[in-house]
Amino acid sequence: MPYPAQINREVILTAACELIESEGMAHLSLNQLAKILGVKTPSLYRYMDSKTALLRAVNETTFKGLFAAITPLLDTPGDAPLRIMGIANAYRAYAHQHPVTYGLAYTNTIAELRPDPAEQERAVIPFQALMAEICGEADSLPALRGLLALIHGFVMLELAGQLQRGGDLDAAYTQSIRAYLAGWGK
Amino acid sequence: MPYPAQINREVILTAACELIESEGMAHLSLNQLAKILGVKTPSLYRYMDSKTALLRAVNETTFKGLFAAITPLLDTPGDAPLRIMGIANAYRAYAHQHPVTYGLAYTNTIAELRPDPAEQERAVIPFQALMAEICGEADSLPALRGLLALIHGFVMLELAGQLQRGGDLDAAYTQSIRAYLAGWGK
DNA sequence: GTTCAAAGCTAATGATATTAGTTTTTGGAG
DNA sequence: CTCCAAAAACTAATATCATTAGCTTTGAAC
Secondary structure, eight states, X not given: OOSOOSOOHHHHHHHHHHHHHHHOGGGOOHHHHHHHHTSOGGGGGGTOSOHHHHHHHHHHHHHHHHHHHHGGGGSOSSOHHHHHHHHHHHHHHHHHHSXXXXXXXXXXXXXXXXXXXHHHXXXXXXXXXXXXXXXXXXXXXXXXXXXXXXXHHHHHHHHTTOOOSOSOHHHHHHHHHHHHHHHHHO | OOSOOSOOHHHXXXXXXXXXXXXXXXXXXXXXXXXXXXXXXXXXXXTOSOHHHXXXXXXXXXXXXXXXXXXXXXXXXXXXXXXXXXXHHHHHHHHHHSHHHHHHHHHOSSGGGOOOHHHHXXXXXXXXXXXXXXXXXXXXXXXXXXXXXXXXXXXXXXXTTOOOSOSOHHHHHHHHHHHHHHHHHO
């Protein structure tokens, strides 16, 4: 092992996440990142193919963290609506804790930054069974999609500062999801 | 009027929109834009303060177009759920027709690109009355927020390529909104 | 025809991502 | 203990950006 490495893929990744989260997307440059890591810019290329690849990895990390925060709640006592509400709250909490990277992960005006979308849809399959308990097997896929849309949409609007007319956002979130589930339950 | 102008703010804006929509966000450079307009790059600065300001203008255009596509449907025959569904479909259709600029408008990993969010929330107030017909005045704000979240979230997931497990997306959209409204109507 | 201000241009700067080629380091072979 | 090879980092250079400063062209009004 000649020449011990000063950095590696992982520390680059976490430094990038922290920098994005604290300074915002616009201030993430490889120069800045290298300076933080105590290394010159081109050295980063030994561990990543491009800035785009790095950002894609950041997004993968975000999704991984998000699902890690959520999946444990699948095996929780209570009926389906209650468990779904717990998951929805954990989801929203994660997004609030990682607002910039969450936004980046789903933002994707640039298609190259997306992790494999097919894989993500697979990751969400376990949740479909939960919806099936409410609306039946046959409708469980469309019902799941609407649920994801509601959750994701609410969080995105919040993060974009688009829900600022006052009122209790926590309550609005809970009530809306409850209404959605009730609507499918009929 | 010495020296007739070859360009103006508006043609820059529409060219920018078209370029973004056809080539994607990543390929929008002022150089490219100037070349399309038959002008040298620095000349653009006579009509805009910065690239950021241009993108903010693009976003304003997007919102304006979106609301222009939607608001006429407020005065349509039919009960509240029917009218809401018409609006939701028009909304989704607009997003499908302008996928990149729609994504950009709501993406906003970079806060400077956002048009005044307060104004946008005001633009959506007329739709609150429609929700009130379903769930009553008292709950109309949270119910509206959930509806916007559901619509926006669904469209964003679609555009991000995150709903690719097959199935009828049109139906899923319609059914989910119907369920949501039914849930609030109880 | 001269004037003048608007509109465009050239040239330059500093930041950026990225590539090519060189130097430094050090664990292990002799 | 010395030396070597290769891994890891570095320097230097390029092309592309956005942006600024200052110069040149245009054409309508007098």
